[in-house]
Amino acid sequence: MNTIVLGGGVIGVATAFYLRAQGCEVTVIECEPDVALATSFGNAGVIAPGYVTPWAAPGMPTKILKYLFKPASPLIFRPTFDPAQWRWIARWLRECDLERFRVNKQRMQRIAYYSRTCLHEFRSRYPFDYGRSQGYLQLFRSEYDVELAQPALAVLRDGGIVFQEMSPAQCVDIEPGLRWARETPVSGLYLPDDEAGDCARFTRELRAICENHGVLFRFDTRVTGLDVQGGTARGVRIEGERGGETLAADAVVVALGVDSAALLAPLGVKVPLYPVKGYSATLPVIDDEKAPRAALMDESLKTAITRFGRNLRVAGTAELGNRQSTLREQALQTLLKVLDDWFPHAAKPNSAHFWVGRRPMTPDGAPLLGASGVEGLWLNVGHGSTGWAMSMGSGRVVSELVVGRTPEIDLEGLTVERYRRR
Numbered sequence: 001m002n003t004i005v006l007g008g009g010v011i012g013v014a015t016a017f018y019l020r021a022q023g024c025e026v027t028v029i030e031c032e033p034d035v036a037l038a039t040s041f042g043n044a045g046v047i048a049p050g051y052v053t054p055w056a057a058p059g060m061p062t063k064i065l066k067y068l069f070k071p072a073s074p075l076i077f078r079p080t081f082d083p084a085q086w087r088w089i090a091r092w093l094r095e096c097d098l099e100r101f102r103v104n105k106q107r108m109q110r111i112a113y114y115s116r117t118c119l120h121e122f123r124s125r126y127p128f129d130y131g132r133s134q135g136y137l138q139l140f141r142s143e144y145d146v147e148l149a150q151p152a153l154a155v156l157r158d159g160g161i162v163f164q165e166m167s168p169a170q171c172v173d174i175e176p177g178l179r180w181a182r183e184t185p186v187s188g189l190y191l192p193d194d195e196a197g198d199c200a201r202f203t204r205e206l207r208a209i210c211e212n213h214g215v216l217f218r219f220d221t222r223v224t225g226l227d228v229q230g231g232t233a234r235g236v237r238i239e240g241e242r243g244g245e246t247l248a249a250d251a252v253v254v255a256l257g258v259d260s261a262a263l264l265a266p267l268g269v270k271v272p273l274y275p276v277k278g279y280s281a282t283l284p285v286i287d288d289e290k291a292p293r294a295a296l297m298d299e300s301l302k303t304a305i306t307r308f309g310r311n312l313r314v315a316g317t318a319e320l321g322n323r324q325s326t327l328r329e330q331a332l333q334t335l336l337k338v339l340d341d342w343f344p345h346a347a348k349p350n351s352a353h354f355w356v357g358r359r360p361m362t363p364d365g366a367p368l369l370g371a372s373g374v375e376g377l378w379l380n381v382g383h384g385s386t387g388w389a390m391s392m393g394s395g396r397v398v399s400e401l402v403v404g405r406t407p408e409i410d411l412e413g414l415t416v417e418r419y420r421r422r
């Protein structure tokens with residue numbers, strides 16, 4: 001079967017790997033000169049299936065209002081005249097109900113746990129270094145934030161997921177670098193089975209493995225449309241001289257991250273994706289003893305600090321309403337403040353390399369996997385703030401659907417159907 005994957009982010013490259021493993025001919029089309037140069041480039045790198053959580057959660061609307069006017073805010077909202085923004089917000093608010101939160105979290109965990117299994121299986125066959133670390137520690141600055149986390153803890157308990165509630169001293173036992181912190185957490189939560197790693201580095205290595213197996217990558221190539229005839233996808237149109245060209249395929253998988261919605265809309269395939277911007281700072285470690293060992297999350301300011309070998313990365317902020325990839329000073333200062341609060345001597349702030357990415361968010365937090373409603377056209381989109389954690393599982397599931405096999409996990413609530421029913 002001749003297949004085309006649109007997008008060379010972690011989702012597209014994982015899909016290409018598994019399609020090839022199913023025996024397909026695979027071409028990946030990417031407008032940038034390499035893989036993982038968009039949202040998959042500078043993310044926090046956390047793979048925490050136990051803690052993948054929809055942002056639509058009970059108490060979140062109040063928390064957002066509380067933070068809107070604070071200088072160090074993890075949330076930035078810019079109201080616009082874009083109707084898509086208001087539609088997305090209305091849907092998001094509906095998902096903040098406790099029962100919806102539980103359902104959505106369980107759906108996200110289903111694909112994230114499966115994905116971790118796929119990643120471990122893959123890693124045992126293809127061992128390579130991508131700055132991996134083990135364990136994930138959440139830090140709470142206030143009792144209010146501990147209270148907000150209770151519904152998520154209930155889901156962890158119900159799911160039998162291993163976690164430990166930590167006193168401030170126990171947090172220091174896990175991360176000795178916190179001994180030099182300027183803040184004291186009121187408590188912590190430790191997930192020993194969660195992990196982290198550099199998503200971009202992993203994706204580049206995965207690209208090399210794909211190429212060794214015969215996957216073709218066409219870089220610097222922009223997709224302009226889908227070729228659909230008689231209700232069936234026959235290929236894709238790409239930019240080029242004299243109006244571009246059409247590449248034929250038996251199946252096309254859309255994995256264009258935030259740009260997927262615009263490509264699908266002319267076909268009547270509506271995907272409720274909205275870009276939620278986030279920022280990161282990457283800094284070389286200057287003092288090992290005073291730096292983090294693995295991944296942490298400042299739960300109150302929703303900012304992660306992750307160790308990747310000789311570097312550390314601070315990532316966070318949710319900015320809704322700005323589609324441009326411009327850096328925002330206020331967000332960058334929040335990242336540096338979080339680092340200075342917890343690990344003030346780990347790195348030099350003036351060595352920070354800043355980055356901005358756009359999370360492809362659905363209102364309920366779960367991705368859209370599988371059939372699009374157009375024959376031969378498949379979706380692997382909407383992974384929001386946890387695309388790296390869901391990448392290998394999503395790639396495998398979608399590749400199996402493309403070749404007509406039944407995936408190992410139930411896809412209830414993980415397809416575009418859930419938005420068609422409403």
Ligand SMILES: Cc1cc2nc3c(=O)[nH]c(=O)nc-3n(C[C@H](O)[C@H](O)[C@H](O)COP(=O)(O)OP(=O)(O)OC[C@H]3O[C@@H](n4cnc5c(N)ncnc54)[C@H](O)[C@@H]3O)c2cc1C
Pocket residue numbers: 006007008009010011012029030031032035036037038039040041042043044045046047221222223224255256257258259277278279280304315316317356357358359360381382383384385386387388389390
């Ligand atoms: C600050 C921040 C922190 C994050 N932290 C984490 C984390 O800790 N753990 C986690 O699991 N996830 C995290 N994420 C989310 C994760 O980064 C995303 O979910 C994931 O990268 C999405 O991957 P993707 O392949 O769908 O999108 P992308 O990586 O954006 O890939 C889409 C690709 O399509 C290409 N493209 C777009 N349009 C076209 C076109 N017309 N023609 C050709 N090519 C095109 C783009 O160039 C891009 O390479 C974070 C995100 C941010 C912003």
